[in-house]
Amino acid sequence: MGGLKKSAYIFLCSLLGVMLFMILQQLAMMSYLVAVSAGSFGGQANFSFLDFAAVNYLTLLLSMLLGSWYGIWLGLDWYEKVYEQGLWRGFWIHSRHILFPWRRSQDLNLRQRIEEVKENLEGDLAQAAELARQMPREMTRPEPIKRRVVRRRPTVRKVKKTVLA
Numbered sequence: 001m002g003g004l005k006k007s008a009y010i011f012l013c014s015l016l017g018v019m020l021f022m023i024l025q026q027l028a029m030m031s032y033l034v035a036v037s038a039g040s041f042g043g044q045a046n047f048s049f050l051d052f053a054a055v056n057y058l059t060l061l062l063s064m065l066l067g068s069w070y071g072i073w074l075g076l077d078w079y080e081k082v083y084e085q086g087l088w089r090g091f092w093i094h095s096r097h098i099l100f101p102w103r104r105s106q107d108l109n110l111r112q113r114i115e116e117v118k119e120n121l122e123g124d125l126a127q128a129a130e131l132a133r134q135m136p137r138e139m140t141r142p143e144p145i146k147r148r149v150v151r152r153r154p155t156v157r158k159v160k161k162t163v164l165a
Contacts, residue, residue: 010072013074017067019067020067021070022060025060025062
């Protein structure tokens with residue numbers, strides 16, 4: 001399941017990268033067209049429509065390749081940080097840290113908590129080992145408590161005598 005999750009994560013990040021770079025490429029082409037139509041280049045356009053279409057097509061292919069490369073890199077980097085290192089603990093915790101930064105000191109990283117507990121446990125184990133060394137090897141039995149013995153008198157049964165005729 002981990003391989004499928006990682007593959008899907010990288011694939012979706014690469015799609016995200018391709019879409020991001022295509023949007024940036026189209027914004028650049030639109031800004032060029034607006035600049036040419038406004039006359040920012042001295043009123044002359046050096047490109048014909050076919051030249052512009054070819055440049056647009058080649059930059060689109062280049063942006064798709066760069067976007068997929070960026071998405072794969074981003075997917076690998078995020079997957080390592082989120083799932084392998086455990087640095088990202090979710091959207092709600094992230095948004096809480098942004099909205100309430102003064103409460104951030106209360107939420108320590110899980111790895112720091114684990115290290116603190118590990119250090120405390122090692123210290124407690126060292127103290128327990130020291131106490132075990134200080135205790136005597138032989139344990140003496142406590143003296144038994146002497147109890148006063150109370151004897152009961154035997155109860156006498158009354159026996160009915162029967163007469164045999």
